[in-house]
Amino acid sequence: MTAPAPVPVDDPDDPRLADYTSLTDVALRRRVEPALGLFMAEGEKVIRRALHAGYPMRSMLLTPRWAEAMGDLVERADAPVYVVSPALAERVTGFHVHRGALASMHRTPLPEPGDLLATARRLVVLEAVNDHTNVGAVFRSAAALGMDAVLLSPDCADPLYRRSVKVSMGAVFSLPYARLDRWPGGLAAVRDAGFTLLALTPAEGARDIAEAVAADRDARVALLLGAEGDGLTPRALAAADARVRIPMAHGIDSLNVAAAAAVACYALAHPR
Amino acid sequence: MTAPAPVPVDDPDDPRLADYTSLTDVALRRRVEPALGLFMAEGEKVIRRALHAGYPMRSMLLTPRWAEAMGDLVERADAPVYVVSPALAERVTGFHVHRGALASMHRTPLPEPGDLLATARRLVVLEAVNDHTNVGAVFRSAAALGMDAVLLSPDCADPLYRRSVKVSMGAVFSLPYARLDRWPGGLAAVRDAGFTLLALTPAEGARDIAEAVAADRDARVALLLGAEGDGLTPRALAAADARVRIPMAHGIDSLNVAAAAAVACYALAHPR
Numbered sequence: 314m315t316a317p318a319p320v321p322v323d324d325p326d327d328p329r330l331a332d333y334t335s336l337t338d339v340a341l342r343r344r345v346e347p348a349l350g351l352f353m354a355e356g357e358k359v360i361r362r363a364l365h366a367g368y369p370m371r372s373m374l375l376t377p378r379w380a381e382a383m384g385d386l387v388e389r390a391d392a393p394v395y396v397v398s399p400a401l402a403e404r405v406t407g408f409h410v411h412r413g414a415l416a417s418m419h420r421t422p423l424p425e426p427g428d429l430l431a432t433a434r435r436l437v438v439l440e441a442v443n444d445h446t447n448v449g450a451v452f453r454s455a456a457a458l459g460m461d462a463v464l465l466s467p468d469c470a471d472p473l474y475r476r477s478v479k480v481s482m483g484a485v486f487s488l489p490y491a492r493l494d495r496w497p498g499g500l501a502a503v504r505d506a507g508f509t510l511l512a513l514t515p516a517e518g519a520r521d522i523a524e525a526v527a528a529d530r531d532a533r534v535a536l537l538l539g540a541e542g543d544g545l546t547p548r549a550l551a552a553a554d555a556r557v558r559i560p561m562a563h564g565i566d567s568l569n570v571a572a573a574a575a576v577a578c579y580a581l582a583h584p585r
Numbered sequence: 586m587t588a589p590a591p592v593p594v595d596d597p598d599d600p601r602l603a604d605y606t607s608l609t610d611v612a613l614r615r616r617v618e619p620a621l622g623l624f625m626a627e628g629e630k631v632i633r634r635a636l637h638a639g640y641p642m643r644s645m646l647l648t649p650r651w652a653e654a655m656g657d658l659v660e661r662a663d664a665p666v667y668v669v670s671p672a673l674a675e676r677v678t679g680f681h682v683h684r685g686a687l688a689s690m691h692r693t694p695l696p697e698p699g700d701l702l703a704t705a706r707r708l709v710v711l712e713a714v715n716d717h718t719n720v721g722a723v724f725r726s727a728a729a730l731g732m733d734a735v736l737l738s739p740d741c742a743d744p745l746y747r748r749s750v751k752v753s754m755g756a757v758f759s760l761p762y763a764r765l766d767r768w769p770g771g772l773a774a775v776r777d778a779g780f781t782l783l784a785l786t787p788a789e790g791a792r793d794i795a796e797a798v799a800a801d802r803d804a805r806v807a808l809l810l811g812a813e814g815d816g817l818t819p820r821a822l823a824a825a826d827a828r829v830r831i832p833m834a835h836g837i838d839s840l841n842v843a844a845a846a847a848v849a850c851y852a853l854a855h856p857r
Contacts, residue, residue, distance in 0.1 A: 454844045459834035480841075487835050523855060559851070563759050565729035568847065569752075572726045575844040576851045579831070583795060585857045 319380055319387055319394040325404045329395060332417035333374050333405050350420050352473035354483070356412040357383055362483030368418040376402060376413035383414060411479070420473060426464055426491040426499065430506035433461035435581055436535040438503065438510075440466045440496070440549045442570060447541060448472055449480030450571035456484035458578035463490040464503065464535070466549075497552040500537075504554070508535040512545055512553035513577055515567045519558035522577055526584045536577050541570045591652055591659055591666040597676045602667060604689035605646050605677050622692050624745035626755070628684040629655055634755030641691040648674060648685035655686060683751070692745060698736055698763040698771065702778035705733035707853055708807040710775065710782075712738045712768070712821050714842060719813060720744055721752030722843035728756035730850035735762040736775065736807070738821075769824040772809075776826070780807040784817055784825035785849055787839045791830035794849055798856045808849050813842045 322330060332351060351371055354363040357379065364370065370392040380387055380396045387394050402410040429436070437455045442448055448470045455463060463472075469492070471477060472485040493499030504510060509532045511525060526534070537553055539545030544567070550556060559568060559576050568576065594602060604623060623643055626635040629651065636642065642664040652659055652668045659666050674682040701708070709727045714720055720742045727735060735744075741764070743749060744757040765771030776782055781804045783797060798806070809825055811817030816839070822828060831840065831848050840848065 450841060450844065453837070454840060454848075456835045457833045457837035457840050457844075458831075458848070482837075482839075484835075484837060487837070559730075560855070561729045562731035562854075563728045563756075565725070565754075565756060565759070568726060568729050569722060569843075571841075572722065572729075572843060572847040575840065575847045576730070579848045579851060582834075583832070583857075585855075 322395045353475045354416045359483040360416045366486035371417040374415040379413040429462040438464045438537045441540045443470045445476040449477035451574045452481040453484040454575035456488040459582040465492045466496045500552045508533045510553040511557045512537040519556035522557040525557045594667045625747045626688045631755040632688045638758035643689040646687040651685040701734040710736045710809045713812045715742045717748040721749035723846045724753040725756040726847035728760040731854040737764045738768045772824045780805045782825040783829045784809040791828035794829040797829045
């Protein structure tokens with residue numbers, strides 16, 4: 314089967330561009346994944362990673378320069394490819410299209426937490442991280458630093474929101490994740506699956522994370538991290554097996570959640 | 586001396602608010618610190634940290650709620666305090682004023698690199714990191730994780746730009762920094778001061794950072810990090826004593842520079 318030829322479009326109201334219209338608003342309304350929704354992949358590298366991960370493409374919106382640079386993808390695409398000027402791309406989407414390439418992708422069903430718990434050895438569990446940049450940054454670091462999966466509390470931001478996808482550089486496609494539907498009740502399933510729940514907190518009295526990890530190098534560990542600002546809720550802290558901290562200096566009282574996640578994942582993957 | 590009473594202002598064109606006018610544009614033009622320029626501290630916590638670090642205040646712009654909550658600061662201020670409605674604050678500055686408090690602060694002269702090299706044991710050196718969010722995030726992590734100072738290449742973004750200050754949570758005030766005026770020539774002074782220059786790169790052939798650090802636990806170390814995307818330039822890599830990498834998984838080829846800095850600082854501060 315030969316792919317259909319790319320379609321030049323010069324009308325911002327062309328209904329075929331509906332997926333890309335006013336993305337900033339539409340996407341903001343989609344804080345949690347709709348069952349059969351779509352998501353946006355932005356830039357050549359991220360689009361390739363979404364396809365590689367098996368997400369079906371709905372369509373692509375490319376500027377002429379990128380339609381040429383991504384010629385192999387255009388040829389293989391089994392979805393319409395719309396070619397528009399950079400100005401039209403910005404007018405339709407409402408933002409500057411990074412690297413001249415957007416793809417509208419179908420979401421696929423999320424795995425159940427139990428599916429991930431059955432095979433993972435190292436987990437990141439996020440509570441109420443509702444900043445898309447932080448969610449994306451945590452996924453990128455967690456994937457790079459050897460975590461096997463991510464579990465999200467019900468109120469975490471959507472990893473497939475445009476900004477999360479972009480900041481993660483597509484790591485949201487390669488690192489499996491699931492959403493717990495009860496919180497913190499859903500953590501019981503994590504412990505029942507044999508994981509030690511380590512809650513990250515800057516509080517005094519918490520154990521140095523490197524010591525906690527070294528004390529049981531064969532443990533299956535779930536790192537529990539809370540939102541920027543307030544950190545983990547008392548309920549989540551109470552549900553953990555132990556409280557661990559990253560030693561800090563200069564009177565600084567906390568790290569950004571993405572930095573804390575990076576350091577904690579590294580400490581877990583590389584015990585002393 | 587009693588501080589002058591707070592001044593209610595309701596005219597967006599009041600010349601006393603000039604420091605706060607169209608900050609987004611003015612600040613963007615100030616990529617590099619002007620010798621006698623100003624900078625913005627945003628939010629109560631960051632304003633307190635700027636004062637604690639000794640920066641002289643020019644004025645404060647507060648909404649009524651925050652003028653009350655920050656009453657002790659208002660009383661001690663030796664600079665005018667303007668009280669404005671949230672709507673006026675947004676109209677004047679051109680952005681939503683986070684937590685209803687802005688302070689215009691005087692810059693102070695930067696130390697010379699030699700001053701920092703004389704006393705520091707652990708340095709972060711940034712090359713061409715021109716994203717203000719990343720600069721702020723690196724400062725926050727570097728301060729929290731025990732670095733003593735930061736050196737910047739001539740083309741790094743301004744740590745006192747509003748967004749850098751905010752993302753750093755004020756760590757740009759507590760962690761001393763200086764700007765090298767030659768690049769990479771200025772790195773010779775770092776090495777002459779007795780530092781081992783470790784260049785972070787995801788390239789194969791680089792040594793595991795934990796091994797490199799463990800091999801000489803008493804070394805004074807400068808961690809050299811490059812910009813998001815391209816990483817360190819070949820010239821900077823060539824000027825380093827060794828190339829080190831953070832081991833990565835899942836086929837991810839790099840970390841965000843702020844995450845890489847956090848992990849590298851942690852690995853340096855906590856050798857195996």
